[in-house]
Amino acid sequence: MSVEEFFDRVISVKLPEDCESLDIIDQTLLPGTVKRINLRTKEELWEAIKKLRVRGAPAIGVAAAEGLAMLAKKIDTADQQEFYRQFKEIADYLATSRPTAVNLFWALNRMDAFCRDHLDLPVDQLKQELIAESRRIREEDVQISRNIGAIGFKIMQQVRKPGQPVGILTHCNAGTLATAKYGTATAPMYTALEQGWAGTDMHVYCDETRPLLQGARLTSFELYNAGITTTLQCDNMVSMLMQQGRIDVVFVGCDRVAANGDAANKIGTSGVAILAKHYGVPFYVCAPSSTIDHDTPTGAQIPIEMRGPDEVTEMWYKERMAPEGVDVFNPAFDVTDHSLITGIITENGLLSAPYEL
Template sequence: MDVEQFFEHVITVRMNDDLTALDIIDQTLLPTTIKRIDLGTKEEIWDAIKKLRVRGAPAIGVAAAYGIALLASKIEAKDYDSFSAEFTSIKDYLASSRPTAVNLFWALDRMQRVLVNKKGETISQIKKALFHEADRIRAEDVEISRRIGEIGFSILENLKKEGTEIGIMTHCNAGTLATAKYGTATAPMYVALEKGWRGDDMHVYCDETRPLLQGARLTSFELFNSGITTTLQCDNMASILMKSGKIDVIFVGCDRVARNGDAANKIGTSGVAILARYYGIPFYVCAPTSTVDLATPTGDQIPIEMREPDEVTEMWYRERMAPEGVDVFNPAFDVTDHDLITGIITEKGLVHAPYDKAFEQNNVKN
């Protein structure tokens, strides 16, 4: 299938036609099963975010926006104060699902601002406005990803040599499955296809991304099915690939960027950045401005989610692969120091260190 057919095939998050349920792809079943599920209760939406049925910072934001609009539509309060109190309770509950991805909180806060700004209107009007805002968040995410892709594609154009494929490495999944469309780290590749590049003009190497295998299950699934030459490798094979000269550039996504440019992304990203620095390979973080958290001075203040031990010891195995009772260290994210990052690509442009000043000059706000 061509890239547009693929995008239609894997729409990550949407409302169903009668606005009674949030419709998502269950990403825990990919790549062997493509199954859409309906989420109608706050518990189902919370669980889907927590259990990674929907994942990726932008997609989590879109899901949170639609989710709270859906749940607010079911509030039976007759007056604004009662409606607002119940809305805030739902917002706080959904916000507790995951601690690191700032888009979750950004989207919920943006939805609450609609509630505040619509005070004085009827409850029915407020409910409609919330759905409208969620639609806007999704549409904006598509445009933001497209813009990141355009900027990233210009980097690919500058690096590519005539008659040769360009080698790209990525880590985890910052693809269309992590957003409303295009992705962030994969957006340059998808834009390349739209602009007439062939799939074999690029060769993308996907880290498998232990322990949840998002690179193996999701990114290689996406890129392979969109016609891009794709190779999957274990995380600990990144160094030998870089040393071989096969990697020209690295694009990764992120879940939160601190004011100084430190970037939290899926565990293992900082190791890739360290290797890239050693081998002299440009390393770019692709980040919508909604993931830039100016209230967080450095990466040291970014909360790191710790996940269940069984993701490491038994989740993907027929039999347990570690001794019963052994301690397991399973952080979901690590933080890449800003001085390891060649540049951060937002929808407003490509910025370089010092990042706090660059964000200010690019009018990045929270």
């Protein structure tokens, strides 16, 4: 399977030409089942974002933009003000689906601003313009990943030991499934393939990422099927890998970057950063500029989503694996302090401390 064939198979979100539904790959079923579903209502789109059927900050942003355009097309009125009232109602509803991923709000706000700026157009024309704007958001996301990939690939070349594959660690899934294409943390690996590297020129270690197992179900699925040498390990095995010198660089994605460089990513990321600092392994956050929240001074102000206890006690198990009634702590994200981050790779360049974003 070529890289392009692989991308065609696992594209996370796409808006068909008729714009009657939003086509997504249901990531909750991976890796055992590769199934695409069509979302036609605001409730279905809200549920898909909330339940992680579509996930990853950039992919959520693309889904929100294209989904909002799809839903706007179905608004039945010719009056511009009434159209905007219903449009805004849908956008506000979608914004309640996930609290942490700033790309969701960024995409909805961009679509809202575009709609307000073009309310002088006939409604039918405005609908088409909103669809075109959502497609621009998609194409921009693809280019963002390409740019991040190019910078990350240069880092891979710099840290690679002569005669050995470069050892890469990643946490959660910031791959093509989490974006429109290429991914953020995986973009350097896919760029390497496009630049002529063989899959054996790199060895990617994927944290399983408890409790939702995005690394096991999604990242290892992606990279293995792309032909890249891939090893899956439990989250608590990272220290041994670094101690043995197997990891040359860490690439992770993120859901929000504060103005001081603190980065919120899937739970467990901050622990990886602490270990990387201890063992002298460079730790890079791959973040589209839309993920940088200039209005949030530090990571302390980033809202952290708390998820249900069943993800820890019951999900993935045939039988419950904890006593009934036991208290469960299940934050979806943690915040990595900027002092632990070697650099933040954006589409506009590599940022390093002191961070003033």
